Amino acid sequence: MTHIGFQPPAVGEEEVAAVAETIRSGWLTTGPKAAELERRLGEYLEAEHVVALSSGTAALHLALVALGIGPGDEVITTPITWPATANVIVHAGATPVFADVRDGDLNIDPEQVAALVTGRTKAIMPVHLAGQPCELEPLWALGLPVVEDAAHATESRYRGRKLGGLSDATCFSLYATKNLAAGEGGLIATNRAELAAAVRELRLTRRGDGALYDLAVPGYKANLSDVLAAIALVQLDKLERHGELRRRQFARYDEAVAGLAGIRPLERDPRDTHARHLYVVRIDPEEGGATRDDYQRALAEEGISTSIHFLPVHTLTWYRERFPEQPPLPVAERAGRDVLSLPLSPAHPDEAIEAVVAALRRVHARFAG
Ligand SMILES: Cc1ncc(COP(=O)(O)O)c(C=O)c1O
Known part of the structure; x- marks a missing residue:
């Protein structure tokens, strides 16, 4: 009997060559490949800023932290998602509030979301399940920050517009099974310059170019390795x-x-x-x-x-x-x-x-x- 795997990675010799070239370059951690990935994905996702991170989970988490969400806050999300979407709300110290989904596409139901908004609600975190964009317009109309979980939605367009620069922050995953797979990795796309800058600060542990360094915030060390960025760049071409x-x-x-x-x-x-x-x-x-x-x-x-x-x-x-x-x-x-x-x-x-x-x-x- 032949065995058919669920989602085997679609990688080949091009990815192998890109990894070998990167290792030979001497850059193993975040460097020129990660910077190139951010630039090219900014163009592809039609977003002004893209920050490369260590996972989709880290992207969702740092988006919430950069938005200042913490203890006492509520974030409304969908129950039909990978647990990471809700876990990061807990990691930020806030409370996840689950809104039911629509029967047709199992994306979050905007009417259920509206009914759950309280004075403590500080953000909405919808998911684009399987790659079908959720209804974004009624979520934007609530006037709260929207952090999209676009882990399944690399190529998606909502009413003709590329997901990436539409909401406050849009988070992608480079996990092994994803459409753009590096093995592990994540991205935040945003048009908000100050949000991108805050995430850049949060993804590392320190700032500084020479022997001296300073610390503005205690960072999370959630940056993307150039070895993985090199794989993602080949995947982007494919x-x-x-x-x-x-x-x-x-x-x-x-x-x-x-x-x-x-x-x-x-x-x-x-x-x-x-x-x-x-x-x-x-x-x-x-x-x-x-x-x-x-x-x-x-x-x-x-x-x-x-x-x-x-x-x-x-x-x-x-x-x-x-x-x-x-x-x-x-x-x-x-x-x-x-x-x-x-x-x-x-x-x-x-x-x-x-x-x-x-x-x-x-x-x-x-x-x-
Ligand atoms: C909907 C959804 N959100 C978030 C994640 C987390 O991404 P990562 O595995 O890169 O942390 C995944 C899957 O892996 C996912 O399917």
Whole structure:
């Protein structure tokens, strides 16, 4: 049986050569490659400032710290995300407040957000799940800082405008599975010069050029190594080609699941550009004849790795114990039970995607009859 990985990295000899060249240059820590990455991503993301960081988590965290968010403050976010989005609110000393999501695309529901705003709310942190931009306009209309978690949304456009310079800060991840993958890394894009300067200060531990140094703030040491920046620069050159492959894989899956009762993909808004980071389906146990967990197990037996994006953060142990009064979030909780992400990667040849489609059809025929 052949095994189809969920999101194998799409890297090759070009990345190997870039790493070797960087090591030979003598710059292992943040240096010219990180600076070049910041400049090129500023152009690509249509943002005035980009700051390279050690992870997407660090980007989200430093954005909140730079905005002055701390103890006593509340930040409204979505439960359908990787826990890091909520964790950084806790790290900043503030309180995460979870707003339910919309059923169609599982992005944060702006009406639920508006209902949760209090005098203590200091920021909104939406996520662009799977690469579909969330509704930003109603969030901006609340008049609070918006920090976008764009970890899935490197190529996304919201109503024609590139995500990056639209809100106060937009945070990206360079994690191994992401569309622009360096292994680890993160970025903050912003048009606010003072915010970018604050993050630059916070990402290091000290400031100074010579033997003497000074300390303006106790920094976090969250800078990006040039070795990783070199990989990201090669990945940036490949982004368009990789995007075409993602589009092809999405189209194949769309066609395949259209014929499978009880299995439907997350909605995509034709007014936006979707980054096609994840192909997420929802499995209706009635029509599909079995639960998501049954489908995931059966696909694993067929050699197909899948994943779950996401289990609602407020239902995870630490959040349940820390916030016992959390009211139910029914749309997110149902999604946590029925979402399943199919293998997707520019590293997958067409035959791998065909093998996934064939296995999904066999499993569906068995369960749905
Ligand atoms: C939605 C979301 N936010 C934040 C992160 C954190 O990024 P990183 O792993 O680079 O810290 C991830 C994933 O890794 C993510 O999927």
